[in-house]
Amino acid sequence: MKTIISRLIHSTPSSISKLNAFAVSINGRNFSTDSNKIDEPFKVEEAGTVNVPPPQPPTEKLLVLGGNGFVGSHVCREALNHGVPVASISRSGRSSLHDAWASNVIWYKGNLLSTESLKEALNGVTTVISCVGGFGSNATMYKINGTANINAIRAASDQGIKRFVYISAADFGVVNYLLQGYYEGKRAAETELLTRFPYGGIILRPGFIYGTRSVGSMKIPLGIVGSPMEMVFQHTRALTQIPLVGPLLTPPVNVTAVAKVAVRAAIDPVFPPGVIDVYGIQRYSEKKSK
Numbered sequence: 001m002k003t004i005i006s007r008l009i010h011s012t013p014s015s016i017s018k019l020n021a022f023a024v025s026i027n028g029r030n031f032s033t034d035s036n037k038i039d040e041p042f043k044v045e046e047a048g049t050v051n052v053p054p055p056q057p058p059t060e061k062l063l064v065l066g067g068n069g070f071v072g073s074h075v076c077r078e079a080l081n082h083g084v085p086v087a088s089i090s091r092s093g094r095s096s097l098h099d100a101w102a103s104n105v106i107w108y109k110g111n112l113l114s115t116e117s118l119k120e121a122l123n124g125v126t127t128v129i130s131c132v133g134g135f136g137s138n139a140t141m142y143k144i145n146g147t148a149n150i151n152a153i154r155a156a157s158d159q160g161i162k163r164f165v166y167i168s169a170a171d172f173g174v175v176n177y178l179l180q181g182y183y184e185g186k187r188a189a190e191t192e193l194l195t196r197f198p199y200g201g202i203i204l205r206p207g208f209i210y211g212t213r214s215v216g217s218m219k220i221p222l223g224i225v226g227s228p229m230e231m232v233f234q235h236t237r238a239l240t241q242i243p244l245v246g247p248l249l250t251p252p253v254n255v256t257a258v259a260k261v262a263v264r265a266a267i268d269p270v271f272p273p274g275v276i277d278v279y280g281i282q283r284y285s286e287k288k289s290k
């Protein structure tokens with residue numbers, strides 16, 4: 001430093017003028033120390049036009065099996081809210097749904113017990129959610145919960161569909177013995193799903209599902225019972241391990257939570273395959289999707 005200062009003091013006029021003309025260049029702009037030179041003022045360059053790509057068409061198309069039912073109708077609505085095109089198939093088609101969103105669903109009529117029914121509805125479909133199930137004699141329950149869903153799982157797999165979500169049901173201990181056909185059907189469909197869709201098969205096992213059920217133009221608020229029960233049963237998880245009667249304490253879950261998790265499982269390619277119990281449904285429904 002001393003040497004530099006002494007050199008400056010002893011500089012000749014010519015060397016000073018050289019120093020005056022010392023110029024630096026930062027980021028392509030010239031900053032001149034030459035007092036005779038007036039640096040150019042900053043130029044505000046005109047912003048270029050940014051090309052915004054046109055909105056892409058949705059990559060998913062969802063087929064809801066039983067989209068006119070209690071759970072199915074909430075699933076359709078949730079998927080439409082995500083911008084996913086939705087079709088539904090059931091024996092009665094659109095049936096009695098009067099809500100505005102129902103006009104945005106393509107409704108097919110078909111019985112899943114006949115393997116022909118699904119062909120047209122599966123056209124262009126990338127993901128399926130089955131909300132088909134029901135009660136009756138043991139044989140009927142096995143057919144609706146088991147055979148009908150197994151037919152759909154096989155047809156979807158043959159078509160090369162990547163993801164399939166099945167709304168099954170939690171075990172209810174002693175109730176399983178009374179509703180044998182129902183539970184045997186559910187478990188048979190689950191086995192078929194995990195075999196045919198090892199990477200994209202998701203099974204939701206809720207207990208009692210509450211929410212608003214539409215029957216014709218009437219809305220039945222099942223939440224009046226279900227919501228307080230869900231809060232109470234939150235604290236009895238350990239008791240559900242008690243054989244036979246324990247599962248009766250499985251907390252009920254809101255239909256919107258079931259629909260939210262089902263749709264997320266159907267359209268999120270990294271959603272893990274396998275079985276999700278009621279506590280998993282509650283947890284996933286609280287998580288924000290990306």
Ligand SMILES: NC(=O)c1ccc[n+]([C@@H]2O[C@H](COP(=O)([O-])OP(=O)(O)OC[C@H]3O[C@@H](n4cnc5c(N)ncnc54)[C@H](OP(=O)(O)O)[C@@H]3O)[C@@H](O)[C@H]2O)c1
Pocket residue numbers: 065066067068069070071072089090091092093095110111112113130131132133134144148167168169170206207208209210
């Ligand atoms: N609600 C609950 O508390 C609860 C609890 C645990 C699990 N689950 C399960 O969740 C699923 C949905 O239940 P949910 O309460 O929404 O039942 P839901 O209202 O009775 O709906 C059942 C749906 O399945 C359709 N369906 C029945 N048999 C069919 C067939 N052979 N071919 C085509 N479609 C058929 C029905 O439409 P069509 O009559 O027009 O054919 C209806 O859309 C079921 O698997 C159920 O076991 C429900």
